[in-house]
Structures are given as structure tokens and as C-alpha cells.
Amino acid sequence: MINQFVQYSGQTLDSVPLDTGVGKSSIVCRFVQDHFDHNISPTIGASFLTKTVPCGNELHKFLIWDTAGQERFHSLAPMYYRGSAAAVIVYDITKLDSFQTLKKWVKELKEHGPEDIVVAIAGNKNDLGDIREVPMKEAKEFAESIAAIFIETSARNAVNVEELFQKISKQIPPLENAEVESNDSFKLTRQPSQTTRRCC
Numbered sequence: 001m002i003n004q005f006v007q008y009s010g011q012t013l014d015s016v017p018l019d020t021g022v023g024k025s026s027i028v029c030r031f032v033q034d035h036f037d038h039n040i041s042p043t044i045g046a047s048f049l050t051k052t053v054p055c056g057n058e059l060h061k062f063l064i065w066d067t068a069g070q071e072r073f074h075s076l077a078p079m080y081y082r083g084s085a086a087a088v089i090v091y092d093i094t095k096l097d098s099f100q101t102l103k104k105w106v107k108e109l110k111e112h113g114p115e116d117i118v119v120a121i122a123g124n125k126n127d128l129g130d131i132r133e134v135p136m137k138e139a140k141e142f143a144e145s146i147a148a149i150f151i152e153t154s155a156r157n158a159v160n161v162e163e164l165f166q167k168i169s170k171q172i173p174p175l176e177n178a179e180v181e182s183n184d185s186f187k188l189t190r191q192p193s194q195t196t197r198r199c200c
């Protein structure tokens with residue numbers, strides 16, 4: 001059995017501070033390839049990656065859109081989250097601004113995203129705890145207030161990245177009508193046309 005998941009990961013909205021570099025692509029790279037690149041380039045448009053992981057007697061297939069954090073790409077975001085089962089919203093624990101931006105994303109998803117979308121909040125760069133600006137307690141309480149998954153991660157040190165996706169897969173029901181023909185196949189219901197691959 002295969003479950004299909006589409007993840008969306010994003011930052012940056014109009015009228016909020018620009019927040020690229022929180023580590024969205026690094027989290028995806030760590031998850032898909034178990035690799036970390038100190039000199040990773042900013043995402044242009046979006047990247048699409050997949051990973052299938054065993055989960056008990058099942059195989060869970062993640063279809064991941066890694067979207068750009070730069071403001072000029074914000075208008076593309078709905079193309080990705082509208083067809084998604086889950087959204088991973090990443091902030092940088094060393095940047096309070098990025099946590100404020102996250103709240104704007106939550107608002108946008110509630111207003112314009114799929115009704116039943118699973119929201120996961122990832123506080124990345126927790127290897128930099130000595131320069132932390134966002135207390136874990138505050139972020140956790142916010143996540144609880146919106147019934148979101150919460151976890152702190154370090155893409156650099158491979159901390160809690162697998163766990164993040166495991167938590168998500170547990171919350172997404174199987175796609176009963178999925179058009180799955182074999183363990184290697186998958187189908188997206190919505191595929192945005194503007195895609196740029198990088199990393200992984």
C-alpha cells in the first residue's frame with residue numbers, strides 16, 4: 001500500500017520582513033538525500049522531490065514541493081499548497097522575524113489553503129541554540145493553539161528531520177482513491193508548471 005503526500009514548505013509574505021534562508025531546502029535535502037550543503041543556493045521558483053519511506057507494513061510516498069522564500073515568488077505559493085495534504089512551515093529559531101512570518105503563513109493557509117490540510121511547524125537550526133531568539137515554549141504553545149504539529153529540527157545535524165515527516169504521515173489518512181499502479185508510481189492531482197530543480 002502506498003500513501004501519497006504532497007508537502008508544501010514556505011516562508012515570506014507581502015508586508016512582512018523578507019525571510020529566505022530559514023532552511024526549507026536544507027530540511028528537504030536532509031530528508032531525501034541525508035545530505036547537508038553549507039553553500040546551498042536560494043530556491044528559484046520551486047523544486048520538486050520525492051521520497052518513499054517504509055512505515056510498518058506500508059510504504060509512504062512523499063511528494064514534496066520546496067518553494068522559494070524570496071518575496072518575488074510569493075504569488076506562486078497557492079499553486080503548491082492548494083493541492084497539498086500537508087504544509088511544513090519553517091522558521092529559524094535564531095530569527096524572531098521568521099517566527100512572525102510563520103504566523104502570517106498560518107493565516108494565509110487557514111484562509112486560502114485546503115480545509116483539511118495538516119500543518120506542521122518546524123523550528124530549524126536548533127544546533128544554534130546559543131543565539132536562539134524564539135523560545136521553544138512560545139512556538140510550541142502557538143502550534144498547540146492551531147492544532148499544528150510542532151518540532152524543532154537541525155538540517156545541519158540531522159536532528160528530528162525524519163521525525164518531522166513521520167509525524168506528518170501519521171496525521172494524513174491514506175488516499176483511498178489514489179491511482180497507484182505499482183510501488184514506484186504516483187500521481188499528482190495538480191502540477192504547477194513553473195519548476196526549477198536544485199540541490200538533491
Ligand SMILES: Nc1nc2c(ncn2[C@@H]2O[C@H](COP(=O)(O)OP(=O)(O)OP(=O)(O)O)[C@@H](O)[C@H]2O)c(=O)[nH]1
Nearest residue numbers: 020021022023024025026042043069125154155156
Ligand atoms: N546552522 C544551521 N544552518 C542551516 C540549517 N539549515 C540550513 N542552514 C543554512 O541556512 C542557509 C539557508 O538554507 P536554505 O536551505 O537554502 O534555506 P531556504 O529556507 O530554503 O532558503 P530560500 O531557498 O531562499 O527560501 C544555508 O547557508 C544553510 O546551510 C541548520 O539546521 N543549521
